[in-house]
Amino acid sequence: MPITSPSSHDSALLAFGQAVRAERTAQGVSQEELTLRSGIDRSYLGAIERGEQNPALLHLVRISLALDVPLSKLMAHAALKPHDRGCTLHQTPRCCSPKRTGD
Template sequence: MPISSPNAQEPALIAFGRAVRAERTGQGVSQEELALRSGIDRSYLGAIERGEQNAGLLHLVRIAAALDTPLAKILAHAGL
């Protein structure tokens, strides 16, 4: 299990995680499938979706690319 970020549960992290989950589930993609597509460990991806991890830029770009969705759209959905 990933080590929790000191910023865990910050409103921006929660909002981003919810936006990723909404896009993923809206496309009918499982968390495991998104993890495989993006090259991110499934448990780490789950922590991002729960707002427990402050993901780096490369992870954000990989998630958006794996969902074939502009990162700006996910950020806008999150209100960021």
């Protein structure tokens, strides 16, 4: 199991992980298939999707190439302020945004 990053659960990491998971599932790609395409360990990829890891640039590039999605599209989601995160991937409100209490 990967060691948790000191910055784990940062809102940008959570948003990026949610964007990766949303794109992966929208394409009907399993986590296992994405690991085969990207060469990234399954447990590490899972930790990225959960916002528990701060992936290096090489891993970000591998993920975007494996999903055939521009890295800028995945990164744009992470760059938004938490309250502004609708789904930049699918243009629908909150499909990939962090869960909010009271919604």
